[in-house]
Amino acid sequence: MKRILVPYDFSKVSEHALDFACQIADKADSDIMLLNVIEHPTADSFKTLGMQNIDPMEQLYIKKMYETVQAKLANVVSAAKYSDDRIKTKIQLGNPFNTIIDQITEEKVSLMVVGTEGAEGLSEFFAGSNAEKIVRKASCPVITIQDKCELEPIEKIVFASDFQHSDDHFVGQMLDLQRTFNAQLNIVKINTPASFTSTRHDTKQMEEFVKKHSIDNCTIEIYNYKNEEDGIILYAEDIKADMIALGTHQRKGVGHFLAGSIAEDVVNHAKIPVWTAHLNDD
Template sequence: MNRILVPYDFSEVAHHALNFASDIAQKLSGTKITVFNVIEQPGPETFKTMGVTNPDPMENLYIKKMIDTVEAKMNDLMSDPTYKSIDLSYKIVLGNPFKELAQEIDTEKIELVVMGTSGASGAEEFFVGSNAERMVRYAKCPVITLNGPASTDGINDIVMASNFQEVPKGFVDKVKALQQVFGAKLRLVKINTPASFTSTRHDRKQMEAFIEEFGIQNCTYESYNYSNEEDGVIAYAEDISADMIAIGTRQRRGIGHFLAGSIAEDVVNHAKRPVWTYGLEEEE
């Protein structure tokens, strides 16, 4: 997690995300945080990063004023003494928010995105609503989303929900690294629904085998009955007063059998605690 990206639109929830990322950076030496703002283009895709190509004169002036405004705000943010002890920088780009963030993750080898699930509106609107959902589904690195203030010092119990079948090692390694950063207990849970029900005995053996296979430590495990998976994950986290939820996205097998696509997005949209998601390549 040494390269963290924080999508930033100067909203309150974006500020909470930056503070949470800063807490992580203080726990991990050598961590760099980039605060990332996208100015959406008002017209065709003729603009480049921090510049324009053959623009309409009025559009050129409009974009320049927006860049100047955002840059001034960014400079104020960089001078905030709250962040004096971390390696903090910013980047302003022009373009489509989702595409620009995806490219930044890829080209800069970002290891973690920390972002709010709601934000500003109007000209400064950034990764909110459907854009946040798309990042959760498609990001090639872990994403932590939060909708309010949160402190890393309060992350003591992390719920990891799965069906514990053919779980990719890469996902488990990421979860174990997350657990280590916070020094948290991992609370493994399988959500049993009427449409996909297994016995407590079956679930216990399955989870014990999972724990042994991957060398999971400092953990608990149990099955939890609910009408559907996404609400079950949230309800379980609330029942045990968990501090974070960790789920995988997009796989067609294993954890992705039920924790994929819209299910992960639903958890992100409705959970009252930070949610960590990681999307692996889809398996045939």
């Protein structure tokens, strides 16, 4: 992965995202694009930057906001823990979601690391449905992270699917992730009452999947639960996994076996980092 994009709004979760991205960059020899998006100004957004009683319609103050953000980003980059020539900053004015998605192509981004539940700068942009939209629409893999996370303890990655289809590009990206972290891949099928299949059937599918893609350092398991999203999270908790990996469809935002918005539900509720990447919609 050559370039990692980190949307940054000066919230605690975006600090966690930058910290984790820096660890990945050191391991994968990547550079980081630290992106702040200034929304069309409102009184609240000026207050976030420490400026009071300013008419947001005045272009002069948009310029001042830009300069303020620029100085704050410079302080972030120059901080001891982030001091590295590999980190570049970029400030854009516009709609945060659209701008972030556009920057993936413009900056040739290989991976995005996004903090969730942010509440500064981007007007709670990283909370709830907006995090889901990023996962659904981003053309590169995305890691969502809620809490501070250290890279070195990542030893187990859960990958859940129904294994009915096989997207070689997606699997290649997931195996790159596994190699980057030198982690064990814990491959699981969540068996639910609504989509029950036999252990023999599921085991055969997963064994064929492992063989086809020459996957090493992995386990396969069937986990029974009433629904997929909770099953994924609970299985990850049971085996003390350090990350969850899921495929998403760009149109639906769901994995191969996932109905509704289960991939996004996992992103919103998992306490460990969640890696998502697009599956072929064909």
